[in-house]
Structure formats: C-alpha cells, structure tokens
Amino acid sequence: xxxISTDEVFDVLVVGSGxxxxxxxxxxxxxxxxxxxxxSGPARQMSDLVSSQLWARRLKWSGAPVEEAGNLPIGHNxxxxxxxxxxxxxxxxxxxxxxxxxxxxxxxxxxxxxWPIEYDDLRPYYDRVQTEVGISxxxxxxxxxxxGQKYPMAPLPVFAQGRLIDKGFVAQxxxxxxxxxxxxxENYRGRKACLYDGWCDAGCPIGALANPLATYLAWxxxxxxxxxxxxxxxxxxxxxxxxxxTGVEYCDADGARHTVRASTVVLAAFAVQNAxxxxxxxxxxxxxxxxxxxxxxxxxxxxHPANSIYGLFSDETQxxxxxxxxxxxxxxxxxxxxxxxxxxSYQWLIANALKPNDLLGIANTRPDIYxxxxxxxxxxxxxxxxxxxxxGEDLALAENRIELSExxxxxGVPLARATHNILDPTALxxxxxxxxxxxxxxxxxxxQPWAGPRIGMHIMGGTVMGExxxxxxxxxxxxxxxxxxxxxAGPGLFPSxxxxxxxxxxxxxxxxxxDHILGSDMPSNPA
Amino acid sequence: MEHxxxxxxxxxxxxxxxxxxxxxxxxxxxxxxxxxxxxQILTEEEVxxxxxxxxxxxxxxxxxxxxxxxxxxxAAAAPNCLLMLKxxxxxxxxxxxxxxxxxxxxxxxxxxRFSLSWSMLSAEQAQTLLVxxxxxxxxxxxxxxxxxxxxxxxxxxxxxVYGTEQGFERIGMPYMAHIEPAQAW
Numbered sequence: 283x284x285x286i287s288t289d290e291v292f293d294v295l296v297v298g299s300g301x302x303x304x305x306x307x308x309x310x311x312x313x314x315x316x317x318x319x320x321x322s323g324p325a326r327q328m329s330d331l332v333s334s335q336l337w338a339r340r341l342k343w344s345g346a347p348v349e350e351a352g353n354l355p356i357g358h359n360x361x362x363x364x365x366x367x368x369x370x371x372x373x374x375x376x377x378x379x380x381x382x383x384x385x386x387x388x389x390x391x392x393x394x395x396x397w398p399i400e401y402d403d404l405r406p407y408y409d410r411v412q413t414e415v416g417i418s419x420x421x422x423x424x425x426x427x428x429x430g431q432k433y434p435m436a437p438l439p440v441f442a443q444g445r446l447i448d449k450g451f452v453a454q455x456x457x458x459x460x461x462x463x464x465x466x467x468e469n470y471r472g473r474k475a476c477l478y479d480g481w482c483d484a485g486c487p488i489g490a491l492a493n494p495l496a497t498y499l500a501w502x503x504x505x506x507x508x509x510x511x512x513x514x515x516x517x518x519x520x521x522x523x524x525x526x527x528t529g530v531e532y533c534d535a536d537g538a539r540h541t542v543r544a545s546t547v548v549l550a551a552f553a554v555q556n557a558x559x560x561x562x563x564x565x566x567x568x569x570x571x572x573x574x575x576x577x578x579x580x581x582x583x584x585x586h587p588a589n590s591i592y593g594l595f596s597d598e599t600q601x602x603x604x605x606x607x608x609x610x611x612x613x614x615x616x617x618x619x620x621x622x623x624x625x626x627s628y629q630w631l632i633a634n635a636l637k638p639n640d641l642l643g644i645a646n647t648r649p650d651i652y653x654x655x656x657x658x659x660x661x662x663x664x665x666x667x668x669x670x671x672x673x674g675e676d677l678a679l680a681e682n683r684i685e686l687s688e689x690x691x692x693x694g695v696p697l698a699r700a701t702h703n704i705l706d707p708t709a710l711x712x713x714x715x716x717x718x719x720x721x722x723x724x725x726x727x728x729x730q731p732w733a734g735p736r737i738g739m740h741i742m743g744g745t746v747m748g749e750x751x752x753x754x755x756x757x758x759x760x761x762x763x764x765x766x767x768x769x770x771a772g773p774g775l776f777p778s779x780x781x782x783x784x785x786x787x788x789x790x791x792x793x794x795x796x797d798h799i800l801g802s803d804m805p806s807n808p809a
Numbered sequence: 810m811e812h813x814x815x816x817x818x819x820x821x822x823x824x825x826x827x828x829x830x831x832x833x834x835x836x837x838x839x840x841x842x843x844x845x846x847x848x849q850i851l852t853e854e855e856v857x858x859x860x861x862x863x864x865x866x867x868x869x870x871x872x873x874x875x876x877x878x879x880x881x882x883x884a885a886a887a888p889n890c891l892l893m894l895k896x897x898x899x900x901x902x903x904x905x906x907x908x909x910x911x912x913x914x915x916x917x918x919x920x921x922r923f924s925l926s927w928s929m930l931s932a933e934q935a936q937t938l939l940v941x942x943x944x945x946x947x948x949x950x951x952x953x954x955x956x957x958x959x960x961x962x963x964x965x966x967x968x969x970v971y972g973t974e975q976g977f978e979r980i981g982m983p984y985m986a987h988i989e990p991a992q993a994w
Contacts, residue, residue, distance in 0.1 A: 323888075324888065329988065331987070331988065332986075332987075332988045332989070332990045332991070333984070333985070333986035333987045333988055333989065333990065334972070334973075334990040334993075335968075335972055336891050336968055336972050336973075336990075336993070336994050337891065337990055337994070339891045339892075339893070339895060339896075340888070340889070340891070342895065342896070343895075344887055344888040344895070347900055347901070350898060355898070357896070359895050359896050360896040364888065477985075477987070479985040479986075479987065480985075481985075481986075481987055486987070487987050487988050488987060602982050602983055602985065637972075638967070638971035638972060638976060638977060638980060638982060639964075639967045639968045639971050639972030639976070640893065640968070640972070641893060641896050641964075643967070643971075643972075644971075645867075645963075645964070645967035645971055646964060646967070649960055649963060650943075652865075652866045652867065652939065652943070652963060653865065653866065653868065653936060653939070654868060656866075656867055656868070657868060657869075657979075657980075660971060660979075660980045661980045661981060663980075664980040664981050664982040665981060665982070
C-alpha cells in the first residue's frame with residue numbers, strides 16, 4: 283500500500299462534511315483559519331439531486347457496513363448519509379428545538395443522563411442558526427415552544443392532507459401548529475422558496491431546504507475551506523504524551539494512505555463512525571481506544587422510536603404536496619415525560635408528503651396487499667391517503683453501544699457493531715401513542731386507519747458529553763476528556779435524545795463548539 | 810406558490826442505458842424488456858422465475874423491466890447500487906446470493922406443489938404460492954426467509970412499476986420533478 287506523508291498542516295481539520303462538520307468548517311474559515319474537511323463519500327453537487335426515490339438511495343450510507351443488533355436497530359444505512367453534506371443532504375429539515383425538560387433526565391426523572399448544559403446555554407445558538415439559515419414557522423402557534431426568537435419566515439402552507447388530519451386532532455382535544463422547518467416559505471438570503479413538491483428525501487436542488495450545500499458548507503468553501511472527497515480517515519494520531527491530537531491518517535480513492543496534521547481536530551463523521559474511529563485509534567497511551575479509559579466510548583447509543591399512522595379518506599388529500607417532514611406538528615404531550623409505566627416525550631409530525639415507492643412510500647405501507655388489488659390500492663391512496671409520524675424519546679442506556687466487530691473494512695479498520703434495545707417504558711410509550719394516533723385518524727374521518735412498524739429514526743449518542751470523565755466522553759464543548767485538542771461534533775454528543783428531530787440542535791451545538799474553539803463563546807440566554 | 814415554474818411531466822421518456830455489442834444504447838425499460846437485452850448476472854432460468862414472481866406480486870413488473878433492473882443493480886458497485894436491500898440489513902456482498910436463493914426456492918416450491926416451473930404457473934397457482942411464501946417460510950425453502958424475500962421483491966417491483974415518471978402517471982400522481990432523472994435507474 284502506498285503511504286504518503288505530507289507536510290500539510292492545517293489549523294482545523296474536520297472529519298465529515300455533514301451538518302456539524304459544515305458549521306465548524308464555516309466558522310473556522312470565516313475566522314481566517316486554514317481549514318481542511320475530509321469526506322469519506324463522493325462529491326455531491328446540487329445538480330446531482332435528481333427527483334427520484336430510486337436515485338435518492340445514492341445519498342444514503344454506502345461506506346463500511348455497520349453490523350446491527352437489538353430489538354430496535356438504529357437503521358444506520360437509512361439514517362446515515364453518503365457523500366458531501368452527509369445525512370443532512372437528505373434531511374427533511376424539521377427543526378424544532380429541544381425542550382427545557384430534555385436536559386436533566388437523570389436529575390429530574392432518575393433516568394438516563396444529564397447534559398452538562400441547559401436549554402438557556404443553547405438558546406442563543408438556536409437563535410443565531412435560525413437567523414442565518416432561516417426557519418419557516420409560527421412560534422406563537424407552538425404553545426409548547428421553549429423561549430427563543432420568533433421564526434424569520436412565515437409558515438409553509440397547509441394542504442388538504444394537513445387540513446383533514448387537523449380535524450382529528452381538534453376532535454381529540456389536541457392542538458397542532460405549522461411545522462417549524464428549515465425550508466424557505468419565501469426567498470431568503472439569496473435562497474429560493476420551496477415548491478412544495480415533496481422531494482426532500484431525494485435532496486433539494488434549489489436550496490430552499492437548508493442542506494449543507496446551500497448553507498454552511500457553501501459558506502465554508504467561500505471562506506477558503508478545502509474539502510477532499512473519497513478521503514476515508516482510518517486513524518487519529520496523537521503525540522507521545524497522548525494528550526495532543528496531531529492529525530489523522532486517511533486513505534484516498536486509490537487506497538493510498540496520507541497523513542495530515544492540524545492544531546485542532548474535529549470528528550464530525552456522525553454518531554457511529556465517530557465512536558468507531560476513536561475505538562479503532564487505540565494506541566499505547568490509549569489502549570482501549572482514544573479517551574476511553576472509563577469504557578464509555580460507544581455507549582448510550584440512541585435512536586428515536588417512530589411509528590407511522592396511515593388512513594384513506596373520502597376527500598382528496600393531495601398527499602404528494604408539501605414537505606416530506608410534514609405540514610403540522612403536535613407537542614401536546616411533550617412536557618410530561620412520566621406517563622404511568624410509560625416514559626418519555628413525543629411529538630407528531632403530521633401530513634408528510636408521500637411518494638409511491640421506497641421504504642416510506644405508499645406501496646410499503648400495506649405490504650399485505652399484492653396482485654391486482656395493489657394497483658387499486660395505489661390509485662386510491664395516490665389521492666386519498668393521509669399519514670403522520672410518531673417520534674418518541676429514547677432513553678440513554680449504557681448497554682446500547684457501538685463496539686468494534688471482528689470483521690474489517692477494505693482499509694483494515696474493524697467495522698462497527700451497533701446494539702440497540704428499548705425497554706418497557708419506551709415500548710409502552712410507543713404503544714400508547716399509536717393508539718392515540720389511530721383515534722385521531724378515526725376522528726379525522728379515516729375509515730380504517732392502520733399503523734406501520736416501529737422503526738429507528740435518527741441516531742444519537744455514543745460519544746456523550748457530560749460533567750466529567752467518569753460519566754461522559756467529552757466536556758460541554760465536545761472536547762474529549764483525555765485529549766486537549768480533539769473535539770466531537772454531531773448528535774453523538776447528545777446525552778438524551780429528546781423527541782425532536784436532531785438537526786437543528788446539531789447545528790446549534792456545533793456553532794457553540796466552533797465559538798469555543800475560536801475563543802468567542804457567547805453568554806447564555808442574552809437579554 | 811410558484812408551481813408555474815414546474816413542469817408536470819406527461820411523457821414517458823425514461824431511459825435505461827445498456828451496453829450491447831460494445832455500444833452504449835439508451836432505451837426505455839419497456840424496450841429493454843422487449844428487446845431482450847443481455848443479462849450480466851442473472852441466468853435465463855432466474856430471469857424467468859423473477860419475471861413470473863414479480864408480475865404476480867406487482868402487475869406490470871415484467872413489462873416495467875424488473876429483471877433488467879435487478880440484474881443491473883446486482884452488477885453495480887456498492888455505492889451505485891439502488892436496491893432497497895441496502896436499508897434492510899443485508900450485506901452488499903450477499904445481494905446476489907439473496908436473490909439467487911429466493912428465486913431458486915420459489916421455483917422449487919412451484920415444482921413441488923404443481924410440478925411446474927414458476928414461470929409456467931397459472932395466475933391462480935401463483936397466487937396460492939404467494940399466500941404460502943408471504944406468510945411463512947415453507948419447509949423446502951433454502952433461500953432467505955420467504956416472507957422477507959417476498960417483501961423485498963414486492964418493494965423492488967413497486968420501484969419499477971410505481972417509482973418512475975410513468976409509474977406516477979399510472980396512479981394519477983403528479984411527478985413534479987425539480988430535476989428529471991435522466992434514467993429511471
């Protein structure tokens with residue numbers, strides 16, 4: 283194997299070009315730092331984002347396989363992205379904030395873990411990201427919303443599907459609000475308005491949806507950051523003391539090994555690969571993996587348990603219209619986490635745009651229908667179907683973890699094995715929510731609503747932040763407890779999952795890390 | 810809204826590229842099927858079983874080019890493979906074995922129950938076997954679990970029949986492409 287050592291030295295080296303990595307790269311480059319982003323997947327341009335649920339699969343994980351186990355697998359290949367922009371390239375851009383009660387699970391409820399920060403520490407970063415990127419929504423209508431600046435854009439329109447399902451919520455004494463999305467309802471800072479065509483999963487090529495190609499990665503490149511694609515990091519390097527990361531070793535598309543050095547190294551390769559890289563970079567100073575003295579790297583892996591509710595309505599629903607992430611949102615039952623034997627917050631994402639095929643497409647909602655009956659179902663559903671998604675809170679459990687497999691990838695690096703189980707309190711939460719969802723749909727007029735299987739949505743944990751090395755992998759800024767200049771960015775830091783889509787929080791947390799690295803931390807909760 | 814910026818596609822100009830005699834051809838899936846373009850992975854017997862099975866599960870799959878679709882994806886490198894199997898926990902290196910095992914087992918089931926290859930079954934006979942294999946794995950089945958294989962093949966067939974611009978039109982759903990796919994797959 284060809285080995286190329288270079289004298290290249292960067293101020294900030296970012297591994298991964300998704301949501302978290304892009305924010306760090308942009309902020310560092312804007313501050314005049316010499317920034318290199320190493321991206322394992324291929325280069326992506328806006329023009330690659332063709333409208334097809336078949337071609338959309340190229341945007342999903344195609345790197346080293348992840349072995350999965352447990353009663354609720356994390357669904358890595360579906361949730362993780364592949365190529366420039368990472369998972370954020372196919373995100374649905376549903377951007378609610380975590381709630382104030384999501385940050386102290388252990389202290390407040392005796393379960394899971396505490397964050398080392400509170401909502402007020404993150405609030406100014408939510409506000410900054412929201413202003414830079416743009417969010418469409420109606421803050422006042424979200425009666426459950428934690429404090430923060432109102433959204434810079436009016437909400438997206440609600441189409442027939444949303445209006446119909448909303449009647450069910452009203453009948454059940456519940457409340458909906460326009461969904462907060464990082465999708466433009468109007469032209470915003472040079473980016474176009476949404477066309478409401480439901481192709482979010484295939485990637486938005488007009489930049490209406492805030493994917494990294496349209497926002498922070500674009501800004502990073504404009505400010506002088508460099509990105510190298512097909513650059514797979516295989517090892518993190520450190521000095522003789524074991525306290526200072528000196529750079530990384532990566533393999534290019536031809537398999538040649540390169541070494542690059544940097545003053546600050548940021549791992550932003552998503553939850554599973556970050557933990558895998560730390561474990562696979564074991565050395566004499568760190569025999570169990572980097573910063574893994576207390577066997578915490580890889581632990582507290584989480585995914586949101588999710589179920590879809592479906593129904594056919596007599597009225598036309600136009601299910602192809604609107605964003606894939608939904609038109610309306612409900613957090614009525616978010617603030618009360620203790621629900622008898624069930625535990626956790628949850629949200630409903632309501633009236634998601636549908637396509638005929640793919641894992642979440644219309645055809646797969648009824649796998650029991652086939653033959654001639656399938657075409658009849660498809661024709662009916664194409665204009666009369668409604669759906670919504672339950673997103674539940676997962677609990678941080680130490681036994682849910684990422685480990686190294688005995689199998690290796692093409693570069694000789696052990697694969698990741700991800701084990702994830704949910705316990706009864708979470709399963710009961712899901713069951714109760716599904717019953718509620720079916721009742722809402724019946725009230726809305728769906729004759730025979732049905733529920734899809736429980737799946738894992740989003741991936742969090744594995745390199746959790748905390749107060750000290752005895753209970754966490756990093757400090758509140760994502761810096762590893764055992765290395766002074768090695769940072770983690772992304773949802774792997776989350777000590778609790780909450781029950782909201784994580785991408786907004788990923789951005790806010792990464793911005794906070796970037797400020798810390800660059801020495802310009804913001805005060806908490808400014809007036 | 811700015812729907813006037815959008816083209817609602819009415820044509821069926823879906824193209825499939827294939828190399829025939831060293832020359833790159835761009836043909837529709839329907840034409841590829843009609844022209845009997847050569848296969849890279851699947852055998853004649855596997856193609857016959859696949860077409861019969863897929864057509865019974867999702868009518869229109871044969872004409873839509875299911876066998877060329879599966880064959881092309883199985884011949885692709887992992888990052889270029891579009892099969893939904895990538896979401897379902899099957900390692901890429903096992904894809905060919907997955908389809909081979911399922912098709913072989915389905916054909917064997919047809920021979921055991923009706924003394925016919927799957928491709929020769931009547932519609933009624935095929936439906937009888939689909940009920941059997943979609944519910945449980947038959948005793949004589951040595952491929953991937955039969956209900957899982959059924960689920961995957963049903964999803965693949967749905968991709969071919971409903972996931973293209975033609976397929977949207979078939980069920981009356983506007984396609985509303987930002988960027989039209991140059992090829993169906």
